Amino acid sequence: MHHCCGFSNATYQKMLGVLAQCETTMMKSVEVCNMNLKEQETYESLNEKIGKWLIFPVLQYSYAVLYSHSPSAHPSVCMLHANIAANKSG
Secondary structure, three states: OOOOHHHHHHHHHHHHHHHHHHHHHHHHHHHHHHHHHHHHHHHHHHHHHHHHHHHHHHHHHHHHHHHHOOOOOOOOHHHHHHHHHHHHHO
């Protein structure tokens, strides 16, 4: 039996299966993204509660270690630098 576009029933069923898997994967990805955002908010809140007096020396040391290996090797170095600058000005 042929469905639209000349696909056999088996091919049509396989395509539906693949689409269902894609939909499930996309829904899982959205959930993981939401969980990651919530976790990020939690860590940001904890960071504020701990205070800059504790975090600043750790960031400064981490930045020095990362920068000493390679000044431009990883984007996190830029993020870390921005965090240190923010802590200095705050």
